[in-house]
Amino acid sequence: xxxxxxxxxxxxxxxxxxxxxxxxxxxDTSRHFARAIIMPNLVPPVxxxxxxxxxxxxxxxxxxxxxxxxxxxxxxxxxxxxPDDVEEGRKSxxxxxxxxxxxxxxxxxxxxxxxxxxxMPVLERMAKIxxxxxxxxxxxxPEVDVFDREAVFIETVLDPLRKRLPDLKITMEHVTTADGIxxxxxSGGNLAGxxxxxxxxxxxxxxxxxxxRPHYYCLPVAKRENHRLALRAAATSGDARFFLGTDSAxxxxxxxxxxxxxxxxxxxxxxxxxxxxxxxxxxxxxxxEAFASLNGPVWYGLAPNDETITLEKRVxxxxxxxxxxxxxxxxxxxxxxxxxxxxxxxxR
Ligand code: DOR
Ligand code: ZN
Numbered sequence: 001x002x003x004x005x006x007x008x009x010x011x012x013x014x015x016x017x018x019x020x021x022x023x024x025x026x027x028d029t030s031r032h033f034a035r036a037i038i039m040p041n042l043v044p045p046v047x048x049x050x051x052x053x054x055x056x057x058x059x060x061x062x063x064x065x066x067x068x069x070x071x072x073x074x075x076x077x078x079x080x081x082x083p084d085d086v087e088e089g090r091k092s093x094x095x096x097x098x099x100x101x102x103x104x105x106x107x108x109x110x111x112x113x114x115x116x117x118x119x120m121p122v123l124e125r126m127a128k129i130x131x132x133x134x135x136x137x138x139x140x141x142p143e144v145d146v147f148d149r150e151a152v153f154i155e156t157v158l159d160p161l162r163k164r165l166p167d168l169k170i171t172m173e174h175v176t177t178a179d180g181i182x183x184x185x186x187s188g189g190n191l192a193g194x195x196x197x198x199x200x201x202x203x204x205x206x207x208x209x210x211x212x213r214p215h216y217y218c219l220p221v222a223k224r225e226n227h228r229l230a231l232r233a234a235a236t237s238g239d240a241r242f243f244l245g246t247d248s249a250x251x252x253x254x255x256x257x258x259x260x261x262x263x264x265x266x267x268x269x270x271x272x273x274x275x276x277x278x279x280x281x282x283x284x285x286x287x288x289e290a291f292a293s294l295n296g297p298v299w300y301g302l303a304p305n306d307e308t309i310t311l312e313k314r315v316x317x318x319x320x321x322x323x324x325x326x327x328x329x330x331x332x333x334x335x336x337x338x339x340x341x342x343x344x345x346x347x348r
Contacts, residue, residue: 002313004276004285004342008305009292011036011271012194013134013173013245015264016059016071018042023062024326025250028268030069032344034305037072037134037245040099041108045076049089056094072096072300074134078111079118083125090131096300097132097171098122102157104140105149106219106263107249116157123161127168132300134171137180138220147204150220151179158183166190171299174199174247176220178230184241185234192299194245195235195291197271200278201336203228214256215332218249219263235291236284243296246271252329267334270320274334276311276342310346318343 014029014036016022029036038059040046046055052073059071075086075098089095100119101112113119126133137158138149162170168190172180175193184193198218203225206216216222234242248271249264256262267274272292279288297304317339323330 003310003345004288005308005310006289007293008032008034008307008309009244009272010034010296010305011246011248011268012171012243012296012300013037013039013196013247014268015039015041015247015249017250018055018058020327021250021252021331022059024324024328025266025268025331026059026062026069027064027067028324029248030063030067032272032309033069034307035070035072035302037074037096040074040076041101041106043108045108045111046074047076047078047081047111049075049085049092049094052089052094074099076101076111077113077119077122077133079113079115081119081122083122086122086131087125087129090129095131097134098126100133100135102136102138102140102153105136105138109136116161123165123168127165130169132169132171134173137172137175146221147223150175150177154179154183162187162191173245174220175231175234176223177227181230181234185239192241192243192295193234194243194296195231196245196247196265197267197274198222198247198265198334199228199231200235201228201274206337214261215265215335217256217261217263218247218265221263232278232282236279236282236287238284238287238290240290240295240298242291243299244271244275244292245296250324250326250331252326252331253323254329256332265334266324266331269324269333270336270340272309272311272344273318273320273340273342274336276313277336277338277340280342309344311342312345313341314343315341317341
């Protein structure tokens with residue numbers, strides 16, 4: 001039987017929500033992952049260190065008994081964010097990064113940034129103290145086609161920002177295009193990219209062919225096949241600038257299966273099985289540890305985890321629940337559309 005032992009992985013981009021959904025989903029992450037960067041797009045968003053401290057407590061309180069898991073907190077950048085509060089959050093060890101949502105780009109982003117000039121005092125302070133900025137890299141301009149929003153963001157927002165603040169460390173989150181991959185590869189430094197599990201597996205056909213499939217809809221939306229292949233090449237290359245950020249984003253089914261469904265794909269339960277499948281297909285199982293467990297900690301200035309997890313390849317397909325039941329309703333689990341044979345069998 002084939003087995004694979006890795007340092008315990010971390011998830012560098014995760015939505016845990018709050019209340020009943022948080023309670024229903026957190027075990028799917030803490031089962032396999034040691035740490036995760038927690039997205040702040042709650043209603044209302046996590047905008048101050050006081051909000052982040054309280055949210056961290058709620059996450060820890062929701063953990064299944066016996067699980068050890070470290071939520072790495074972020075602040076939701078607004079045009080009114082106080083640089084002193086951000087610095088204080090960093091100094092106290094509470095805050096790992098600040099998140100930039102262009103206003104209107106995605107779920108609960110209406111309080112995000114409209115005019116980046118207004119956020120410059122905070123961004124300058126972050127550059128000074130070495131606090132990373134995580135970006136949702138899409139423009140929201142109505143004239144720009146939804147499939148081009150990442151490429152246009154790079155040209156019109158990200159590149160000018162990097163020129164203005166070369167010392168600011170930026171994570172381009174959930175990269176979905178070859179343009180994003182090329183841009184990160186060609187950048188001199190201070191830029192890295194996270195890649196989701198689902199963008200390594202689906203292209204835009206998954207959403208639209210044979211009927212509209214809301215459980216494959218997320219933002220940034222999956223692109224053409226050539227982009228998926230570029231993401232696969234980057235993720236499996238071992239290049240330290242690319243690492244896992246699942247963007248696992250639970251929404252209860254009624255909010256996905258309706259006339260205006262929410263963006264988000266819930267991959268926490270089967271992410272490690274999906275990744276082992278993808279890396280094996282690419283003949284890169286030996287690089288899965290770099291992508292899931294090593295590159296992220298280096299980028300965020302943290303030590304990799306001492307514990308390990310072991311995956312085993314089974315002959316029979318591994319069974320995952322179709323849905324995760326939560327107190328707020330069922331959340332559909334990502335279906336990769338092929339059987340999964342790798343299973344996590346052991347964690348230490
Ligand atoms: O698909 C997504 N879902 N993309 C995001 O950027 C946000 C997330 C969510 O919060 O549901
Ligand atoms: Zn996200």
